[in-house]
Amino acid sequence: MKNIMPQWRLRYLIPVRFKILVLQLLVVSSVVGVITFTMARLFHDDKTAYIHDLASVIALHTAEETSATLIAYQEKLQVFARMMAEQTIPAERKTAMIKNLFEDFREFVMISEYEGDTETNTVYDAKALEAGGLTKEQLVAYRNRNPLPLDKIRNGGVFIKNSTLSGTLPVMTIAVAEPVKNGSKPKVIAAVTRLDRLLAMARRSKVFETFLIDGTGEFLAHTKTEQVTSHAKPTGLPRLDELVSEGSLGTSVEFTRNGVEMVGGFAKVQIGDIIVGVQIPRAAAYLSARELLQSLLWVALALLTISALLSIFWSRHLTRPIEELSRAAQVVGQGDFDIHVEPQSRDEIGMLAESFNKMASELKTREAALDAAHKQLIQSEKMAAFGQLGAGIAHEVKNPLAGILGYAQLSLRKTKDGDLLYTNLKIIEKETKRCKGIIDNLMKFARQETVHLTATNINSVVEDALTIVDHQLTINGVKLERKLAADLPEIMGDGNQIQQVLMNLMINAQQAMDGNKGSITLSTSLAEPGHIEVRVIDTGPGMPEEVRTKIFEPFFTTKPAGKGTGLGLSVSYGIIKDHKGDIRVESELNAGTTFIITLPTKDSAVHFNSESEAA
Numbered sequence: 001m002k003n004i005m006p007q008w009r010l011r012y013l014i015p016v017r018f019k020i021l022v023l024q025l026l027v028v029s030s031v032v033g034v035i036t037f038t039m040a041r042l043f044h045d046d047k048t049a050y051i052h053d054l055a056s057v058i059a060l061h062t063a064e065e066t067s068a069t070l071i072a073y074q075e076k077l078q079v080f081a082r083m084m085a086e087q088t089i090p091a092e093r094k095t096a097m098i099k100n101l102f103e104d105f106r107e108f109v110m111i112s113e114y115e116g117d118t119e120t121n122t123v124y125d126a127k128a129l130e131a132g133g134l135t136k137e138q139l140v141a142y143r144n145r146n147p148l149p150l151d152k153i154r155n156g157g158v159f160i161k162n163s164t165l166s167g168t169l170p171v172m173t174i175a176v177a178e179p180v181k182n183g184s185k186p187k188v189i190a191a192v193t194r195l196d197r198l199l200a201m202a203r204r205s206k207v208f209e210t211f212l213i214d215g216t217g218e219f220l221a222h223t224k225t226e227q228v229t230s231h232a233k234p235t236g237l238p239r240l241d242e243l244v245s246e247g248s249l250g251t252s253v254e255f256t257r258n259g260v261e262m263v264g265g266f267a268k269v270q271i272g273d274i275i276v277g278v279q280i281p282r283a284a285a286y287l288s289a290r291e292l293l294q295s296l297l298w299v300a301l302a303l304l305t306i307s308a309l310l311s312i313f314w315s316r317h318l319t320r321p322i323e324e325l326s327r328a329a330q331v332v333g334q335g336d337f338d339i340h341v342e343p344q345s346r347d348e349i350g351m352l353a354e355s356f357n358k359m360a361s362e363l364k365t366r367e368a369a370l371d372a373a374h375k376q377l378i379q380s381e382k383m384a385a386f387g388q389l390g391a392g393i394a395h396e397v398k399n400p401l402a403g404i405l406g407y408a409q410l411s412l413r414k415t416k417d418g419d420l421l422y423t424n425l426k427i428i429e430k431e432t433k434r435c436k437g438i439i440d441n442l443m444k445f446a447r448q449e450t451v452h453l454t455a456t457n458i459n460s461v462v463e464d465a466l467t468i469v470d471h472q473l474t475i476n477g478v479k480l481e482r483k484l485a486a487d488l489p490e491i492m493g494d495g496n497q498i499q500q501v502l503m504n505l506m507i508n509a510q511q512a513m514d515g516n517k518g519s520i521t522l523s524t525s526l527a528e529p530g531h532i533e534v535r536v537i538d539t540g541p542g543m544p545e546e547v548r549t550k551i552f553e554p555f556f557t558t559k560p561a562g563k564g565t566g567l568g569l570s571v572s573y574g575i576i577k578d579h580k581g582d583i584r585v586e587s588e589l590n591a592g593t594t595f596i597i598t599l600p601t602k603d604s605a606v607h608f609n610s611e612s613e614a615a
Contacts, residue, residue, distance in 0.1 A: 025304070028304060028307045032300040032303060032304070051263050051280070052265070053252070055208065055252045055263055055264060055265030055278050055279070055280070056250050056251065056252040057265075058205060058208055058210070058265060058278045059265035059266055059267040059276050060250040060267045062201055062210060062212075063250070063268065063269045063274075063276040066198065066201065066274065066276060067269050067270050067271055069197050069198065069201075070158075070160065070174065070271050070272060070274075071271060073174055073191070073193055074158065074174065074176055074271075076105045077111070077176060077189055077191050078189070080098070080101060080105075080108070080111045080123075080189065080191070081111075081113065081187075081189040083097060083098055084113055084121055084123065084189075085178075102123075102125040102128075106194075107194045107196070107197070108125065108192070108194075109124060109129060109132075109139075109169075109171055109191075109193060110124035110129075110136065110139055110191065110192040111189065111190070112189070112190045112191075113178075113187060113188070113189055113190075114148070114150060114188040114190065115186075115187050116186075117150060119143075120187075122136070124139075124192075128169075128194075129169075131168075131169070132168050132169025132171075133166050133168055133169065134166050134169060138165055139163075139165070139192060142163060143173075146161070146163075148175050148188065148190060150188050153175050153176065153188050154177045154186045155177075156177065158174070158175070158176050159173070159174070159176075159190075159215070160172060160173070160214055160215065160271075160272035160274060161215065161218070162195075162214055162216075162218045162219065162220050162228060162231060163192060164195070164228060164231065166229075167225075167226075167229045169194070170194070170195040170196075170199060170225065170228050170229055171193060171194055171195060172192070172193060172198075172214070173190060173192055173193075174190070174191050174193060175188055175190035175191070176188070176189060195220070195221055195228065198212060199221050199222075199225060199228070202222055202223050203223055205223075207280060207284075208278040208279065208280050209222075209224075209278065209279050209280065210222075210223050210277070210278045211234070211276075211277050211278075212269075212274055212275070212276055212277075213234060213277065214272070214273070214274055215272060215273035215274070217234075218231050218232070219234065220274060234277070236256070236257035236258060237255070237264070237266075238253055238255045238264075250266065250267035250268075251267075252264065253266070257279075260281055261281070261282040261283070262279050262280065262281055263279065263280055263282050264278060265277070265278045265279075321341075321343075321352075321353060324341055324353075325352065328341045328356060329356070332360055337363045337364040338360075338364060339360055340357055340360070341353045341356055341357055343357075397435075398436065401432055404432050405429060405432040405433065405436065408425050408428045408429045411425050412425050412426065430464075434496055434499070453492040453493050453579070454492070454494070454495075455490045455491075455602050456490060456491050456492070456494070456498070457488075457490055458488060458490075458491055458498070458532055458599070459484045459488060459524055460495070461493075461495045461498050461499050462482065462484060462502060462522050462534065463482075464495075465503050465522075466480055468499075469503055469506050469507060472507070472510070473520065476510055476513075477513075477515070477516070477518070478513060478518055478519065478520055479517075479518070479519040480506075480519070480521075481519055481521040481522070482522050482523070483521060483522070483523035484522075485523075485524050485525045485526060488526060488532055489526075489601040489602060490601065490602045491532055491579075491599045491600065491602055492579075492600070492602050493579050493599065494579075497579075498579070500572075500575070501572040501575050501576065502522070502536065504569070504571075504572050505572070505595050506520055506536065508568065508569070509536070509593065511559070512538070512540040513538070513540045513541070518538060518540060519538070520536065520538045520539075521536075521537040522534070522536055522537075523535045523537070527598060528598075529604075530600060530601050530604030531598050531599065531600055531604065532598070532599050532600075532601060533596060533597070533598050533599075534596075534597040534599070535594055535595070535596050535597075536594070536595040537592065537594045538593050538594075539592045540592055540593055541589070541590060542587045542588050542591045542592055542593055543585075543587040543588075543593060544589055548585060551569055551585055552569050552570055553570060576597055576599070579599055580599075580600050581597060581599040582597070583595060583596070583597045583598075
């Protein structure tokens with residue numbers, strides 16, 4: 001049944017591009033309108049909460065960092081105290097060690113030790129004082145004018161105070177009690193240290209004004225260094241006494257200072273009664289919000305304009321791949337799978353194009369696979385027929401071989417050992433037995449019979465294989481060499497089958513040399529415990545990796561058509577595996593090839609069989 005589109009729909013057909021354009025403009029306009037309205041209504045509240053939270057967080061973070069810095073100063077001060085109290089070190093050496101401590105702890109300018117109310121020992125960094133335009137006498141005089149609260153310090157307090165005397169060297173005093181040992185009098189250790197680290201923390205924020213207030217109410221650090229060097233005290237700050245007394249971790253408040261509305265955050269440092277404060281004018285805090293809203297309006301207008309232009313190009317970009325996919329589908333429908341659609345985007349349409357290409361490629365691959373399977377089926381039928389024919393020929397050849405063997409053995413009785421005829425007849429007898437063995441193996445393979453293994457001398461098998469192929473390899477310019485280890489243990493194996501493997505490897509090597517001169521070396525050795533290793537090494541052209549990885553696969557061959565079936569190495573691989581051994585190849589282009597055969601000795605083979613039967 002036909003389904004015909006009404007004429008009025010064809011007449012008023014709306015392109016997909018136009019639909020996309022209108023839809024995108026509506027979506028953008030709606031989103032921008034909702035965002036603008038929502039931000040105008042909620043931004044003020046969010047900004048207020050954000051400024052308060054940020055002020056509190058900055059104050060807490062600065063308090064934690066200040067506490068860590070002061071604790072580090074306290075620990076370093078204890079190191080000075082231990083060094084100054086040490087009586088067993090000679091004076092000159094102690095002086096050198098204290099000098100090294102000043103070099104290591106560059107924040108420290110002067111160290112004083114008090115016993116009771118008396119200053120018993122003082123050391124100082126002369127270079128630091130000279131660089132700051134100060135002298136030891138000035139610091140001592142300042143200390144006399146501003147004595148330390150020794151009783152409070154001995155009760156476990158840490159005293160920290162701004163002690164700046166020079167604008168070029170802002171310093172503070174930090175004093176702690178030393179532990180009492182062996183009934184000695186309580187001691188206090190005090191240090192004059194630079195304020196560089198604390199001033200750096202105060203100047204870190206580019207927006208907030210940050211400051212530290214010591215226990216006496218003076219600025220210990222400030223974004224403006226002159227507030228510290230002038231020993232200024234803060235004015236107009238709220239609730240500082242409550243923060244100190246209540247031990248509050250942190251808070252943020254709004255207050256008015258000198259007629260200016262401020263937002264501030266405050267936190268207490270857990271050492272030395274120090275208060276950390278950060279503040280910002282309220283107008284400055286909300287200036288960015290007003291600028292943001294104005295920018296948002298301009299961005300909204302620009303976004304609408306850009307969206308209209310981009311929608312025109314985007315809609316065309318979106319529909320073009322669909323048209324290409326439609327044309328490609330028509331080509332595939334006609335049976336031509338050799339087609340590729342280039343993905344133009346990384347989205348669903350791009351994924352559709354990739355899926356289409358994959359479908360076309362798989363169709364082409366399956367078509368080729370069906371053709372190859374058809375050819376392989378024909379080849380399999382040929383090989384099956386060849387196998388049946390081979391089995392029949394083997395059965396027929398076995399009887400004449402028996403006659404040849406019998407006549408050879410009768411003739412041997414009429415010759416003497418050492419005669420040339422005797423030697424030739426022995427070779428005929430031996431080779432006839434080997435042919436008979438090969439035929440027996442072929443018959444056993446056809447009947448899927450297991451191979452019977454007997455104690456075998458591997459060197460004898462190698463010698464027999466070399467004797468047979470020696471003439472063929474010599475006339476082709478290939479030199480045979482042997483490196484056979486003496487007194488090797490016997491293996492459990494079928495000599496004829498192993499000999500067949502070795503001959504196959506040597507003949508393959510000679511054929512790979514393609515008439516060029518070279519050499520083939522057979523070596524035997526005792527490898528790992530309980531195993532014998534046979535190596536067949538040639539000086540041929542070698543193999544690339546893609547050939548080396550497939551060399552033992554059935555029907556794989558690099559020989560021209562009609563000169564090989566690709567079964568020799570796969571059969572050899574099967575023979576070695578039947579002997580519970582292993583065969584592997586090492587080869588590189590222009591570097592020759594080495595086949596390594598590993599076979600278990602008779603004792604290890606018997607042990608293996610016993611374990612298998614027990615299992």
